[in-house]
Amino acid sequence: MPNLQKKKSKLGDIKISFRQxxxxxxxxxxxxxxxNSDTKRLDKYEEYHLRNRGSDAYxxxxxxxxxxDNKSNLEELQYTRLNELIELGERIxxxxxxxxxxxxxxxxxxxxxxxxxxMNIIAGDQIHNIMSLNQGERVENxxxxxxxxLCRIATPVKNAGVPSLGLHPYLYFYKDxxxxxxxxxxxxxxxxxxHESRMQIHHRKISFKDFTRVRRxxxxxxxxxxxxxxxxxxxxxxxxxxxxRLQIVYKAFICLSLEMxxxxxxxxxxxxxxxxxxKAFKYINFNEFYVERFLGGYDDAVVKHVVGYVESxxxxxxxxxxxxxxxxxxxxxxxx
Numbered sequence: 001m002p003n004l005q006k007k008k009s010k011l012g013d014i015k016i017s018f019r020q021x022x023x024x025x026x027x028x029x030x031x032x033x034x035x036n037s038d039t040k041r042l043d044k045y046e047e048y049h050l051r052n053r054g055s056d057a058y059x060x061x062x063x064x065x066x067x068x069d070n071k072s073n074l075e076e077l078q079y080t081r082l083n084e085l086i087e088l089g090e091r092i093x094x095x096x097x098x099x100x101x102x103x104x105x106x107x108x109x110x111x112x113x114x115x116x117x118x119m120n121i122i123a124g125d126q127i128h129n130i131m132s133l134n135q136g137e138r139v140e141n142x143x144x145x146x147x148x149x150l151c152r153i154a155t156p157v158k159n160a161g162v163p164s165l166g167l168h169p170y171l172y173f174y175k176d177x178x179x180x181x182x183x184x185x186x187x188x189x190x191x192x193x194x195h196e197s198r199m200q201i202h203h204r205k206i207s208f209k210d211f212t213r214v215r216r217x218x219x220x221x222x223x224x225x226x227x228x229x230x231x232x233x234x235x236x237x238x239x240x241x242x243x244x245r246l247q248i249v250y251k252a253f254i255c256l257s258l259e260m261x262x263x264x265x266x267x268x269x270x271x272x273x274x275x276x277x278x279k280a281f282k283y284i285n286f287n288e289f290y291v292e293r294f295l296g297g298y299d300d301a302v303v304k305h306v307v308g309y310v311e312s313x314x315x316x317x318x319x320x321x322x323x324x325x326x327x328x329x330x331x332x333x334x335x336x
Contacts, residue, residue, distance in 0.1 A: 043109030045116075057119055057127035059139045060146075063089030064096075065111050079136025088143045095147070095156045102169055104179050114181065117240055118146055121189050152191050152208075165191070165208065171219060175226070182233050185243035186250055201255050201309055210258065217257035221273075222250075224264070228277065231284050248313055252280055255309045259302045271298040279303065280310035 042050070052058050059077055062070045063085055070089065074082055097103070097111065106114070119127045122145050129138065151162035154169070167173075173184040193199040199206040211218075222229075228249050236242035256262070256276055264270045275298050278286060 043107065043112075045109035045113040049112050049116075052128065054130045055127065056123075056129045056135065056139050056142055057116060059135070060089075060119060060127070060143050061112055061115050063139070063143060064092045064115050064146075065089075065108065067093050077136040077139065079140075081136065081140060085136070085140055085143070088140065088147060091156065091158060091160075092143060092147050092150065095150045095154060099154050099156065100150065100169055100173070100184075101179055106179075115146075117185060118149075118188060120240075121185070121192055122146060122149065149188065149192050149195060152195055153188065163208070165211070165215075171222060175229075180229075180233075180238075182238045182243045182246050183229060185239065186247035189243065189247050190250060190254075199251075201251075201258065202305070202312075206254065206258075211254065214254065214257035217262035218250075218253050220262055221253045221257070225277075227286075228281070228284055232281070235283050244315070248310060249281065251313065252277065252306055252310050256302065256306050259305055260299065268297050268299065271296045272302050276303045276306040279307045 049058060049061055059074060062073045066073070067090055071082070071086060074085055077085075079085060092115075096115070097106065116127075119142060123142055127142065129135070132138075147156075147160065148162055150156075151160045151164055153165060153167050155164040155166050167187065172187055173180055175183075190199065194206055194208055194211060197205055197207075229246065232246045232249050233242050236245040256273060260269060260272065262269060262273065264273075274286060277284060
């Protein structure tokens with residue numbers, strides 16, 4: 001009863017402000033932000049989303065993240081396939097936030113931020129296209145592409161007819177029960193490149209069949225060489241700041257696994273791996289795993305192959321992240 005009385009007393013302090021706005025949706029948005037600025041500031045991701053009203057990303061995010069309150073905003077598209085758009089958003093939401101993120105308690109704002117980053121990987125600046133006659137079709141195509149890549153990563157509840165790798169979330173995207181957004185963005189980008197036939201290692205296109213063939217070795221390296229992930233994130237940052245560099249580490253795992261069968265009980269294999277990674281990523285500290293200095297035989301051809309590949313895909317300078325993505329570091333340990 002005391003708690004009930006306390007809640008009732010708080011209700012008396014709540015103030016609701018109503019304001020009629022005559023004008024454009026942009027005018028209404030400014031008034032809405034003004035009202036909220038007098039109370040509680042909007043989450044930075046939600047605020048960015050509202051500022052980009054009318055863009056392809058704006059409507060795609062509404063469909064994927066505002067599951068129970070998206071129809072009125074999506075109706076602005078005047079799209080004949082509105083119901084299909086709503087269903088597509090629900091399927092993406094289920095697959096991404098339940099199947100892959102394992103129903104973690106991610107805030108609404110961070111869900112918006114994550115979906116925006118995934119669309120950035122797929123379409124870049126095109127997601128900022130604004131209203132036009134075919135915008136509904138563009139939004140549906142963008143969302144369909146997003147769903148396809150997510151289906152490649154994990155098997156959805158509803159069959160989408162897309163062969164799935166079924167990447168185990170706890171191995172690929174988690175550490176100590178906490179979702180690691182940098183790892184997820186890195187693997188999403190890699191799966192997207194393979195799906196689009198864009199990933200090449202020394203002019204050889206890498207297919208899902210190639211990945212599956214060496215998957216066991218790749219997963220062994222992820223599980224047994226976590227220092228590569230932690231030190232890359234520590235050096236280059238998390239989220240959008242560091243996922244591009246972290247995906248290079250994972251691509252090196254793929255490259256090395258294609259060249260040889262990874263077996264750390266084999267001295268030459270272990271030496272080849274150590275030398276390849278230490279030459280390709282000079283910032284990674286091996287002392288945590290290997291106390292003794294490097295000794296023994298190794299496969300020089302594999303070392304040169306891996307190092308050459310990493311050098312060919314490493315950026316000369318780091319590009320600055322987009323303004324919306326600059327705060328992704330805060331989403332690294334969202335499950336805590």
